[in-house]
Amino acid sequence: MNQPSPAIVAQGAVRRLPHLALWLFALAYLLPGFIGRSPWRSADITAYGYMAELAAGRASWFSPTLLNQPPEVDALLPYWLGAWALQLAPSWIAADFAARLPFIGLLALTLIAVWQGIYYLARSPRAQPVAFAFGGEARPNDYARAMADGGLLAFIACLGLAQLSHETTPALAQLCFTALSFYAFAALPYRRWTPTLSALVGLTGLTLSGGPSMALLLALGALLAHVLDRSQAQENTSHYRRDLKRLLALTLAVAVLASALDLWRWRIGLPAPTWAAWHGLGSLLLWFTWPAWPLVLWTLWRWRRQLFDRRPSRHLSLPLWYTTITVGATLITPAGDRALLLALPALATLAAFALPTLGRSVSALIDWFTLLFFTTCALVIWVVWIAMLTGFPPQPAANVARLLPGFEPRFVILPFVFATLATLAWGWLVKWRIGRHRAALWKSMVLPAGGAALSWLLLTTLWMPALDFARSYAPLVRRIEATVQPAGCLAHFGLSRGQLAALQLHSRLRLEPANDSARCDWLIIDRGIVRQTPEILSPAQWQLHSELGHPREGEEDLAIYRRLPATATR
Numbered sequence: 001m002n003q004p005s006p007a008i009v010a011q012g013a014v015r016r017l018p019h020l021a022l023w024l025f026a027l028a029y030l031l032p033g034f035i036g037r038s039p040w041r042s043a044d045i046t047a048y049g050y051m052a053e054l055a056a057g058r059a060s061w062f063s064p065t066l067l068n069q070p071p072e073v074d075a076l077l078p079y080w081l082g083a084w085a086l087q088l089a090p091s092w093i094a095a096d097f098a099a100r101l102p103f104i105g106l107l108a109l110t111l112i113a114v115w116q117g118i119y120y121l122a123r124s125p126r127a128q129p130v131a132f133a134f135g136g137e138a139r140p141n142d143y144a145r146a147m148a149d150g151g152l153l154a155f156i157a158c159l160g161l162a163q164l165s166h167e168t169t170p171a172l173a174q175l176c177f178t179a180l181s182f183y184a185f186a187a188l189p190y191r192r193w194t195p196t197l198s199a200l201v202g203l204t205g206l207t208l209s210g211g212p213s214m215a216l217l218l219a220l221g222a223l224l225a226h227v228l229d230r231s232q233a234q235e236n237t238s239h240y241r242r243d244l245k246r247l248l249a250l251t252l253a254v255a256v257l258a259s260a261l262d263l264w265r266w267r268i269g270l271p272a273p274t275w276a277a278w279h280g281l282g283s284l285l286l287w288f289t290w291p292a293w294p295l296v297l298w299t300l301w302r303w304r305r306q307l308f309d310r311r312p313s314r315h316l317s318l319p320l321w322y323t324t325i326t327v328g329a330t331l332i333t334p335a336g337d338r339a340l341l342l343a344l345p346a347l348a349t350l351a352a353f354a355l356p357t358l359g360r361s362v363s364a365l366i367d368w369f370t371l372l373f374f375t376t377c378a379l380v381i382w383v384v385w386i387a388m389l390t391g392f393p394p395q396p397a398a399n400v401a402r403l404l405p406g407f408e409p410r411f412v413i414l415p416f417v418f419a420t421l422a423t424l425a426w427g428w429l430v431k432w433r434i435g436r437h438r439a440a441l442w443k444s445m446v447l448p449a450g451g452a453a454l455s456w457l458l459l460t461t462l463w464m465p466a467l468d469f470a471r472s473y474a475p476l477v478r479r480i481e482a483t484v485q486p487a488g489c490l491a492h493f494g495l496s497r498g499q500l501a502a503l504q505l506h507s508r509l510r511l512e513p514a515n516d517s518a519r520c521d522w523l524i525i526d527r528g529i530v531r532q533t534p535e536i537l538s539p540a541q542w543q544l545h546s547e548l549g550h551p552r553e554g555e556e557d558l559a560i561y562r563r564l565p566a567t568a569t570r
Contacts, residue, residue, distance in 0.1 A: 006302040007129035007356035009138040013439045014146040022149065026111050028422065029156055029453040032460035033166030034100050036415070039505065040471040042498035043338075044167040046071070049501025051082030051099050051168075062261070067500050067511060074263055075170035075210035081106075082168060096505065103168045106176040110165070111152065113176070113198075114345045117183035118151035118352050119144045120190055126306060127315040129356060143441075150442035151352030154295065155344060157448035160288030162456045164341050170210045171338040177205035178218070178322070179345045185222040185318055188243050189229075196246050203254050212258035214329065214342070219251040221321035228312050281331065288340050291366070291448050295351035296323075302357040315353065322346035355441045363444045371430060374451025378423060378458055385462040400466065406551040407469045415461035422457045426450060469551070473502030476550045476558075481507050483546055483560055484522045493536075494526035499556070523561040530559060537561065 039045035049066045053059040064071055064079050071079070081102040089098035121127060122144035131137050138146075155161070164171050181202030184195040199219075206215040226240075226247055258264055286293070299316075306313040307320075326343035330336045387396035388409040400407070429450045433443065459467065469475060480503070484490060492500065493514035503511055512520050523542060530537065542561040549556040 004305070005126070005128060005130050006305075007127075007353075009129040009143060009356045009441065010132075010136055011138050011142065013356075013441055014138040014142040015440045016142070016145050017149040017153075017440075017442055022152075025449070025453065026108075026152075026156075028457060030104065030107055030111070032418075032457045033162070034104050035097070036460070036464050037468045038472040038474050039096050039501075040167065040468075041473060042496065043169045043171070045473060045501045045505070046496075046498040047078065047167075047169045048082065048096055048099055049497060049504060050079045051086060052095070052501070052504065054079055054083035055086035066497050067513070069497055069500075072497070073170045073210040075173070075208065076261070076263075077205055077208035078103075078168075078170040078173040078210075081173070100168050103172050106172055107165050110172075110176045110179045110345075111155075113179035113183040114155050114348060115148045115152045117179065117186040117345065118349050119148035120183070120187040121315040121318065121349060122147035122352070123190065124313065124315045126313045127353070146441040147352050147355065150355045150445045151348050153442055153445035153449035154292050154351040155348035157445060157452045158288070158292050158344050158348065159290050159452065160337065160341060161344055162452065164338060166460075169338075171335075171341055173209040174206055174211050174214070174338075175341050175344070177202045177209060178211075178214070178326075178342045181206065181215070181218055181222075182318070182322060182345050182349075185225070186314075188222075188226070188247075189239075189314075196250075199246075199250050200253075203250055204257065207254055207258050207263060208261075210263075211342075212254065212263045214325065215254045216251065216258070217325050218322065219247065219254055221325065222318065223247045223251055225312070225314060225317050225321065228317070229314055281336065284336060284340065285327070285330070288337060289344065289347055291370075292344070292347040292351040295354040296347055298357070299350045299354040303353060316350075319346035319349040323350065355444060358444060366444050367433060367447050370447040370451050371433075374426075374447070374455060375430075377451070377455045378426065381455070381458040381462060382419075382423070388466065402553075404466060404469055404552060406475065407466060409465060412465070415464060419458050419461040422454055422461075426454045473499065473550075474506050476548075476556055477502055477506035479548050479551075480524065480558075480560070481509065483548065484509070487520070487522050489520035489522070491520040491523040492525070493523065494529040495524065495558075499558075521563045523563070525559055525561065527557045527559045540564065 039048045046066070050059070050064045050071055053066055054061060054064055059065045061080065061083075062076065064076070082099040085098050085101050086095055089095075089101070123140055128140055129138050129143060165175065166172075179202075180198050184197075184199035184202055187195040187198075199222075203215045203219055206212075206218075223244075226244055229240075289296075300307060303313070303316055307316050323343050323346045326339060326346070329339040330343070333339050383393065384396045384400065387393050388400050389411055391397045400409075429446065433447055476499075480490075488508070488510055489512060490503070490509045491512050491514040492503075495503075500511065503509060510520075514523055514525070522545075525537075527547065541564060543564055545560045545562045547557075547559050549558060
């Protein structure tokens, strides 16, 4: 017996968010963070280094390396995309920005896939609201569109999405292909070829982006959900069997592709059995997925009858499977935040199904908390920016000077204009939200998503020079170049992949591995290695010249040695 739906929604509550407003909002969140900066430490610059090596023909396309070092993430497709962009981009486009262009497209495709996936799940028969005795309940398509609008806003509102989705790393590619496969499995009962093609691209892309195990598990979950979906089997047996065969073929194709390219890698590491380790994971789960996770819990409670029914509801089982797999990966993999990023499309979907069940008091609580929180954040960003330029208020200016010694703030008109327009738009949005308007399902997510987008836009406009100074390797490379000038060769030992990539991007030095045959008169080495094994450097061959790090205090710890004249080889 079908359990009743907890959603009671009238037709007047499913007004669509205007197309133009939704597109402008997505654009305002999409572009800031990709523009006006250098590659950031450490995953961002490292990924760019592998792309540059492929584009220059110094590495194998099926085995990328950076100065003979393999990547930490066994991905291929993200590096291919960046390398192709570098090869095709005209010379007047900066190389690091050219490498970001495909990733801008990946984030845009992610937003589209999330909206579409929620839309088709909301069209499921068991996701529909209660039918009224005399009519007037929300029509299925209108209800699904309103739910998709609210779910996309919930996705954008997640705090953990902002930075990681604006980096040119395999994590963004994995997010895009996860969202694409999620849409494919959600739309499978309603469309014929588009979901199949999307599933093929999504699962193949996820496999080639360093997640073959994740792709296989997600495909198996979709296969299981399809097998248990008896309603589709009863409605159209031929379509049901056709889709089942396609899912089986896709699952097999993922396994064959990963095996053929030798992509299976298991990097499982359970958290240390300490309070600090588990407290850190708990904190990550709470802030990274905010504000989706309270709504997810509410969804599980209000829809619990369908959740534990013998016939699982597709709109709950599919996002729950995605959430279980990705959150589980977060707990057992070293890069927990990047694994948790893949859970956000499914969490936003579950959060969307809380919207038709929220009472007015809960919606008001969300609005007022969001209003106070993000208005305070915006005020802090503006005050600190003013302090950086004028020195007033003195305390924020002193804090910036202490944290970023050597940073020289400057006024740039275009970011200021965009920041001002965004702040005015936030004021208008707040005024509109607290006004008297007809109810709409997505209204509770307008302020969380708008506040998150506002804060991200202000950070990446007003604070971008300071952030770029703090998070880029460019200031460190300038220090290194000033120290070893006019040398053209620099031997290296113990440097991270990101540091090597930064030296290649920001300097004209020729990098050589430190060995007996190196002909460089200068050597740069990680000081930690020297302290642990001082015997690796011969006092008769190398003399310490200087110790340096990033201008930001406590960042990087490098030492530069000069070859003694008696042993120099010229």
